[in-house]
Amino acid sequence: MREKIAPTTTGHREPMSAAVLYTPEVLALAIELARNPLTQDLPHRGEARSASCGSTITLGLATDDEGRLSRIGVRSQACAIGQASAALFVSAAKGRTPQEVEAAGQAVADWLSGKGDLPDWPGLAPIAAARDYPARHGAVLLPWKAAAQALSLHQAEG
Numbered sequence: 001m002r003e004k005i006a007p008t009t010t011g012h013r014e015p016m017s018a019a020v021l022y023t024p025e026v027l028a029l030a031i032e033l034a035r036n037p038l039t040q041d042l043p044h045r046g047e048a049r050s051a052s053c054g055s056t057i058t059l060g061l062a063t064d065d066e067g068r069l070s071r072i073g074v075r076s077q078a079c080a081i082g083q084a085s086a087a088l089f090v091s092a093a094k095g096r097t098p099q100e101v102e103a104a105g106q107a108v109a110d111w112l113s114g115k116g117d118l119p120d121w122p123g124l125a126p127i128a129a130a131r132d133y134p135a136r137h138g139a140v141l142l143p144w145k146a147a148a149q150a151l152s153l154h155q156a157e158g
Contacts, residue, residue: 021133022080025126030083036090038073046150050138055082059146069093069101074143081130082139089143092122098151105144112137 042060049056055078062071072090076083093101107119112131118124130136 021129021136023126023129026080026084029087029126030080032087033074033076033083033090036072036074036087038075042071042073044150046146046148048142048145048149050078050082050142052135052138053079053082055079055139055142057082057086057142057146059086059143059150061147061150066097068095068097069147070095078142079136079139081127081136082142084127085130085140086143088121088123088127089147093143093147101144101147101151105141105148108144109141112140 038058038060042062044061044063045058046061047056047058056076057078058075060071060073061069064070072093074086074090076086078086096104104119104121107116108121108124110116111119118128127140130140
């Protein structure tokens, strides 16, 4: 049986290990997502799907009078990395403006593609290993893509 090999951010090829990617910290974050259920009273909805793994996330958002995120609910059918990413998104997105969320999503995408350092978004270190697994990049980006869709629809309505 041949060992699977994954490219790394350093250009070296190393054996893939689910243990490296799905750490106890990542799995704990995935469980945290249950604290933010998607409820009917969240007026702005966005959905995202990862083309590489099929993971999906639906976000419900509410904003305050200043347009900042005030409440977030999630329905996830994603791998542990997608769920952990969503939990990290939820834990730091409240109080942020749509522009801040959009900029952070772009920073995460740039980092995953090797165009930048780990973004300044609280708590991303537990999922940093996902950068070395291109098949998981789409899962990492799910919450930012769903939020961007929900916020753009909200702005179009407003």
